[in-house]
Amino acid sequence: MKEGIYYDCINDFLNKNRDIETKKLLLVAEYTNFELKKLESYSGEIIGAVVPFIVYNNEFFNKGIISCDLEEENNFLLIENLKEFSIEDSFFKKSKSLVVLVDGLSSYISDFLDNLFQNIPENTQVIGGGAGKMTFERDPVIFTKNQFCKDSAIIISLNKKLNLGIQNGWEYLEGPFLTTNSEKNILKTLNFKNAFEVYKQVVEKDSGKKFTDDNFFDIAKSYPLGIIKYDKEVIVRDPIFVDSDNNMVLVGDIPQNSTINILKGKEDNLIKSSGIATKKAMEQIDLNNENYCVVVFDCISRAIFLGDRFVEELEEMKKNINPSKNLFGALTLGEIANNGDEYITFYNKTCVTGILC
Known part of the structure; x- marks a missing residue:
């Protein structure tokens, strides 16, 4: 997966990606004027999720799109029904890390993550979050070019190493x-x-x-x-x-x-914790390696709690990465992460930073 790119609307995304066939992950902010039918004009495969806000550097938006190119060898899987599903072990054959997006208001998240853990190779690291809307309505929020789904999830298998930082500050x-x-x-x-x-x-x-x-x-x-x-x-x-x-x-x-x-919570402690999460993730990379990207899944309720100061949380993360790198991701309804062979955990009110390298 490559570094995310911000677009302010779906038409902007389509206009700048004409005649491109790359597989893409889209994170779509809740209030974006988003018609699934428009994606049919894109030549490649698309998977995605609707989230309360998207993050790009030290800004966050309730309208707009983050687009991430997937590499040719990256596989993705749509789980249409979290209650009844199975995963073939072969899907994870070359996995070093996974990005997982799940319906954040589903009642079956824990069962799904337990099942996922039983199937992935040892030491596979996982990052992701819960899709959904701030209305807390049970709308379909996971999508492909052809359908919207609820009680569903997306799994993206990557051949890149993932370094994680996880902090909450409460x-x-x-x-x-x-x-x-x-x-x-x-x-x-x-x-x-x-x-x-x-x-x-x-x-x-x-x-x-x-x-x-x-x-x-x-x-x-x-x-x-x-x-x-x-x-x-x-x-x-x-x-x-x-x-x-x-x-x-x-x-x-x-x-x-x-x-x-x-x-x-205390505002200052939450802001500091996001910087600690990013610093911990960055400490694990080779300083000579500049071929990495920085993705964040941060809880929407942290942003609500911090109000106008939430920008400080993003700035705290940004100052801990190379200035040439873009911070991108989403504010989510729950965050997903593990550490190597530990169980995959569904967090709330937590900042999860990942370095893909």
Whole structure:
């Protein structure tokens, strides 16, 4: 996969890629005037995803397209149904790394990533994110030239090495709590009490704000949940709304009997964490190698939390790479990454930087 190029609209992309047959990955910002039928005029193969925002250097856009050329030997696979699918081992025969884009609001993400992990070669590294829209509507968001799909995913097999940096910057507020009843991405009870009531008590006390029928996400964006893993890593989960049964709906699964903390954020720490992620990824490359590209999948809720200061987060990443290189990628509904032979993890509110070299 080559360095991404920014286009402000689909017509601009098509006009500048006439008579080109290269396989391409497209990241399309949510408010782009995007008609799938127009892609039929492109001669090569296209796969892509709709995301809340695209990133290009120290800017982010809710309209526009990032186009990434895939090399001839790069294979891609469309998983049309995350609930029922199989992957042939032969697809990964030459894989050194994978880019994975998945429907970020699907209930089957964890099952899909577990299945994927069982099939990929040892030490294959993975980066990606959750496609979707800020409306949180279950619209189809994964596409080819011919179709839009939901509950689906794209897997791109690359023969390049991938170096990863993963950071979130969120801090402990209250806990631990035991998840006593959950179902995929729906959290029902903590310590045998209604999860929202437990969460509400802690968050209202700390924030000085009261939850109403229409302000849940405005408050919750600053107070994610952290699943505590056996190695003390914290996997952040983003609460996005409360359903009609007073259960908390999250981006990504939360296993029953898991231990969680309620977290909170400080703007400066989040901004610094993105720079640390980029620096960690860059530390792993050969300084004499200039043939690399820098891709980022950063959580949309970090941008919402930081507001006008989110540009500082992008600038923090950009200053840690060669000035001649473009930073490109997407703000996503969840981020995907692993480290070599570790399980593939679906993160929330996390900055994942990848160096493909």
